[in-house]
Amino acid sequence: MAKRPPPSATGLPSREQILTFIAETPGPVGKREIAQAFKVKGSDRIRLKQILKDLDIEGAVERRGKHMHRPGQLPPVVLADIKRRDRDGELIAEPTEWDADEHGPIPTIIISVPHKPRPGSPVPGVGDRALIRVNPLKAGDLHRYAGRVTKILEKHRAQVLGIFRSLPEGGGRLIPVEKKSREREIQIQPGDEGGAQDGDLVATSVVRHPRVGLPHAKVHERLGSVKSEKAVSLIAIHTHNIPNAFPADVQAEAERAEPATLAGREDWRDLPLVTIDPPDAKDHDDAVHAVRDEDEGNPDGFIVTVAIADVAAYIRPATALDREAQERGNSVYFPDRVVPMLPERISNDLCSLRPHQPRPALAVRMVIEADGRKRRHTFHRIMMRSAAKLSYQQAQAAIDGRPDETTGPILDSILRPLWAAFDAVRKARDQREPLFLDLPERKIILKPDGTVDRVHVPERLEAHKLIEEFMILANVSAAETLEQAKSDLIYRVHDEPSLEKMRSLSEVLASIALKMPTQGPVRPELFNRILRSVEGSEHQLFINEVVLRSQSQAEYSADNYGHFGLNLKRYAHFTSPIRRYADLVVHRALIRALKLGKDGLPPDTTRAELIEISARISAAERRAMAAERETNDRLIAHFLSDRIGATFEGQISGVTKSGLFIKLDETGADGFVPASTIGADYYRYDDKTHSMRGERTGETYRLGDRVQVKLVEAAPVAGALRFELLSEGQFSRKTPSGKGARGPKTVSPDRRITPRVKNKGTRKRSA
Known part of the structure; x- marks a missing residue:
């Protein structure tokens, strides 16, 4: 614990004392902890709040919800990779996730290993990935830490x-x-x-x-x-060490599982819940129902029910199935396969909410007012029977006047009430104003032989939004119930953007003559104003992507600091326990808190354990995202490898000293134009305007510019594309040396397909 010097003569700690206290104190530090440490009381608390706000604006501290830390400081528990041994034989680790551009040089963690480890304690080695408790080696030193391994997540595989x-x-x-x-x-x-x-x-x-x-x-x-695209996902699976084969004891445990019975459950089998999923979904873990509320005290209100597969009935804590699910963290989705979190016996059979078959579920019944606000809710452990299995397109077609043999009989009794309730719910959503990003979600469609057929952008339907909004309501209800029960839980949290990312966004906006709104605190509404200002313009897609990149990464945490993107104070994942371990933990917490059975969260579960689980499954989620992204990159590189020499339209999505990153319109693929191939000039990188500018001609390529490129190389294994730039840049009225106006540039008639001539001068290009 940090030393607590007495406050200054003003009754307040100095800025230096505050920064030292934040840096040296293990665990979360917020205004309350600082006020208690320095005995700040009364009106001085308001002045302390202003000091902390000033430190945040200056970048001297970074916020995570109500908690603060020094920029670049590691959290008390960090996921790290053990890289090597030093000269003294000590193990040296580095954090697995580290943004050097934002936080500076990567810190090192010196791991303390006892000479005689206690039986059962983890014994780390080089190449392992582990959860490590850390403390700075010296006060104020954010680059070197002492660490103790609490859990080894992945042993080194040679x-x-x-x-x-x-x-x-x-x-x-x-x-x-x-x-x-x-x-x-x-x-x-x-x-x-x-x-x-x-x-x-x-x-x-x-x-x-x-x-x-x-x-x-x-x-x-x-x-x-x-050469087979089916092998591409295997590259990601192996390079990211994603478990893709269930051990024998896990499979055996799954096969021994017996269907749940009605004992200890409410019988809701007559309630016509329906599942609405993608047409190729193999497991169905959520079902919905809505009806008008007959309570006269809630005019034009609704009762919305969300039922979620009761995975906790089959996956008990500390079993082989549970350990394997926690290690996987989540299911991983590739174009040609799914690596599931749970064996098919559980995910596709016993827990899948198949139509007309009894299935155990954990349901939340929510009373919604006419303006969409949730009045109250209750949780129930039930036995249900889905009335129908629908796809998003099928449900939407029925509402749009094109019912089929499945949706026709339930159109008036089930589907129309769902849409009416959704109309109410989205009023509250619009009033809350979460972050409204409009980005196409591209899907790679494979042929039967596993090769890429096309890249498809599915239409965004109201049916998708309906299910999303009902799931968000259910997730909020779960967090509220567990907080009211004073139960520890795993939250889904999303911090507000860092000051550095806000500055970068402001620079990008300035490069296309847009100004960052400055009034009021940082809220989703601020970003929505930016997005509305470019709606319908050539910059719409680009600015949506830049705003997305400016956001913090969502994660799981035992500490609640809210969900910035959804603009919610509390949020927990409850609705997908078949494919996310976090949801299973929330289910167990609800079962224990509401006394719904004996298979809830074990009573001896500590908050420290939930912190470790949160770190572990957050890392598994990032691992899955990286594997999915790399697989898509490799598949598209395969797809384009026979189109060398073809031209494409795209947009400059990134500018660095080494060249330009281009995102293609057709496939959304990303490729690179090396700086040395841009044109007949020496191009300098300007980090403030995010541009490359010709030193002699003033020709400039900026982030967001529309360009035409020619594909010159595709490397499918690396998932990399290299382009040649065909489009000209923009020209300023004066040359960079200020020698007056520059005349129009002469362009040959076949300019768009003729490669640009590289500068033959002797001057070296800087790296």
Whole structure:
């Protein structure tokens, strides 16, 4: 704990004392903790609040909800990778997630390992990923920490994934697919090929690191030809160490599970709940129902019911199924496969809310007023029977006047009341004004043989929004109920954007002659004003993406600091326990708090355990997002690899010293134009205007500019595209040296397909 010097003569701590206290105090620090530490009382609390606000504006501290920390300071519990040993043999770790651009150099964590570990305590090693409790080694030092491993999440696997290249004399070379691999090539000795053919994607075990020459590895698994798109998702699965095969004891436990009975449940089998999901959904974990409220005290109100599959009835704490689900954290979705959190016996059978079959569920019944505000709610453990399984398109078509044989009989009794309730609910949503981002969600469609057919942007329907809003209501209800019961829980939290990201956004807006609104606090409404100002313009999609990038990353936390994007004070994930472990924890907490059974959260569960689970599943979520993104990049690179030389329309989505990033309109694919190939000039990067500007001509390429490019290289394994710029930049009235106006540039008639000529001058280009 930090030392607590006496307050200054004014009765308030100095800025330096506050910053020192924040840096040295383990655990969350907010205004309350500072006031207690320095005995600030009465009207001085208002002045303290202003000091803290000033420190935040200046960037001297960063906020996470009501808590503060020094910029670049690690939280008390951090997910980290153990990288190496130092000269003294101490293990050195680095945080798994670290934004060097925002926080500066990556900090190091020196791990303390006892000489005689207690039985059962984790024994870390190089290559492990672990949860670590940290404290700064010295007061105010944000770069070096002492750490203690509390849980090892992934043990080091001496495995490398790569492309096998055979040699005439036998054996071969492995070309690792992971971009961050230390080894350029690995040697495969004759006899260690494992049946691999030239060009195969293989998994290898590194068996020897000789002092001289290449490392040696042995092929232990063939994953198929890299030319097959079906192998692409396997690259992400292996490089990110995503568990994709259930252990035997987990499968056996799932197979032994018996269907839940009506015992201890309310019988809601006659309530016509329906599921509305994507047409290719295999499991259905949520069902909805709405009816007019007959209570005269709630005129034109509704009763909305959301029922969620009761996964807690089958996945008990501390079982093999539970441990595996926690390790996976969530299901991972690829275009060609799903890596589920739970075995199919649970996710696609016992817990899937199939039509006309009894299924256990945890339901919330919410009373909604005519203006969409929730008046009250209650939770129930039930047995239900879905009246129909609908797709979003099917339900929407029925409401739009095109019912089919499934939706026709339930149109007036079930679907129209759902839409009427949604009309009320969205009034409250519009009044709350969450962040309204309008970004197309591209979906890769595969052919039966696994190759890419096309990239499709599904239409955004009211049916999608209906389910989203009802799920948000249910999630808020879960958080409110657990808070009222004074139960610890895992929140879904989303912090407001950092000051640095707000400054970057302001610079981007200025580069296209837009001004950041300055009135009032940072709220979603501020960003919505920006988005409305570009609606219908050429910058609409680009600014939506820039605003998205300016946001903090949502995560799971045992501390509640609200959900900025949804503009909600409390929010917890409750509605998808089949595919998210956080939701299962919330279900168990509700069961225990409301005394709905004996299979709730164990009574000895500590807040420290929930903190560790939150860190673990947040990391699993980021791992899944990275794997899904990389797989899509590789698939699109495969898709475009036979279109070398083709031209595409796009937009500059990023500008760096090394070149321009281009996002294509057609597929949403991202590619790169190296700075050395831009044109016949020496281009300097301007970080304030996010542009590249020709030193001699003044030709400028800015973030957000529309451009035409030619594809010159596609690297499917790396998921990378390289373009040649065909479009000209913009020209200022004066040259950078201020030597007067510049005449119009002469362009040949075939300019749009003729490669630009690289500057033949002798001056070196800076990196």
